[in-house]
Amino acid sequence: MKNYRYFTLSLLAFILIISCQDDDNQFGTTEAPSNLQIDFSIVNADTENEFGDGSGAVEFTATADNAINYKYIFGDTQEAPETNGSISHTFNLNGVNTYTVTVIASGKGGTQTSTSSEVTVLSLFDDPATRAFLIGDNPPEDNNNDPVATKTWYVAFQEPGHLGVGPLDSSTPDFFAAPANGLAQCFYDDNFTIANAPNGMSFNHFNLDPDGVGVTFFNAEFNTVGGGGGPDDQCLPFDVSGEKSLSLSSATSGLPEGVSTGTQFSVTDGGFMGYYINTSSYEVLEISESYLYVRAISGSPGGPLAWYQKFTTNPDGSVEGGDGGPNLLETEYENLLFEEEFNVDGVPDPNIWNIEIGNGDNGWGNEELQYYTEDNVTVEDGVLKITVKREPTNGFDFSSTRMTTLNNFSYEYGRVEVRAKLPEGGGTWPAIWMLGENFPDVGWPETGEIDIMEHRGNQQDVIHGSLHLPGNFGGNAITESTTVAGVSQEFNNYTVEWSAERILFAVNDVVYHEFENTSGTPFNNPFFLILNVAMGGTFGGAADPAFTESTMEVDYIKVYQ
Structure with missing residues (x-):
């Protein structure tokens, strides 16, 4: 939050x-x-x-x-x-x-x-495995009866993150990862044929028209290359025709083994892999018989970014082995460290939870509309309930509750899983999140913030997972979102898996946001838990005039190490 x-x-x-x-x-x-x-x-x-x-x-x-x-x-x-x-x-x-x-x-x-x-x-560079994967292992014969290995690649548009972008000092698309089928059709219509050639490999880019002159998906920064008139002009006519050459070399990014294959490929004559970002070189992060995941550095005069693209040999945009894209969480944490089942009716356990009172400084720094009390929370039938209400409260139009485990429970690294059902209504802003234990001493954003789940009633069913830290906070936080139907009607599991190397965000064990953690972030210290429902503010937006009240229900919280 x-x-x-x-x-x-x-x-x-x-x-x-x-x-x-x-x-x-x-x-x-x-x-x-x-x-x-x-x-x-x-x-x-x-x-x-x-x-x-x-x-x-x-x-x-x-x-x-x-x-x-x-x-x-x-x-x-x-x-x-x-x-x-x-x-x-x-x-x-x-x-x-x-x-x-x-x-x-x-x-x-x-x-x-x-x-x-x-x-x-x-x-002395040689990567026969990557070459074999790119052009195929079972070559057909050309017209001269010479073996010519060839393979056609398509955008893996059924995969979440088939196009993404992040900072240069990361190996994950921390700024944006496209949802499955979430981008322009002109991108998904392209295909790329890579074949054996006398001096290496050949590359052909096809975007619909038989002569290769079709419509190309442009990054808005470069759309004038395709004749676009503004940032919204992204599917533009562009000549990609002609056979080009493709060569392999050692990657120069310095990404570690396990993150990258250490190999990159480059295409001659300005060739590119479907999305125009003014580069012709792609580092191979992963490659198999039917899957290719690459990283490219944009040739941007405004400052380069790391772009990520996924490709498949399946024309329907799915990846072999297929569920069409879900990246399932494979946890490394199995030992239960903390469990809150809310088994005792009444008030939340005071040995675990602190109830914060008031509206903070300028609506907790976010222009929020509610006043927090201890009266808007209860435990009933094994479920914690925080209700936000429209009612005059100490000069504010809404009341709600915010509760924390500061000084009672904190942890460093592990998996936190919260099963919850969310409130609904325009302006509601429920959050399940964490702050660094050193928050009282160093303040925010220096302490770091991990938002396990945020939701706004003005954007129903869209779940946000975010990180705030110096240089990336507030409206510039590192964030991703995913759509989950019926979050206000059904309980769902909201999970963060956190280590010194990475932070993963998942809903029902489907990962939708990955962040590469380093020693330079604040995310290497103990953090405590926070639950609250805000109203309005910079994230929640306008309150629905017809709103009366709604409740966030939490079935359990579990932390594993």
């Missing part, structure tokens, strides 16, 4: 400079780039390893007078369409190979100057 970044090897080079200096009055004065030079640095090259360490990685820097931007043609079928002159590139052909690298510098009025140089570099 909202309360929120060598050794430089001298290379023998041949330089060919071509200047295109045709003046065109419509552009005004033209000025071709001059003094174009390329500097190379082969990563970890030394006297014993003249051609590098086998990674194939080379750092390039191009400089020129009067240059606006630079284009690299690496001589291995890969290109970088536009850079500021500095770029890293990995050459993947096994062994010691020499490549002719060309840089084209562009100046005013479209004038260009180019220079080329040879670089000789060692690559």
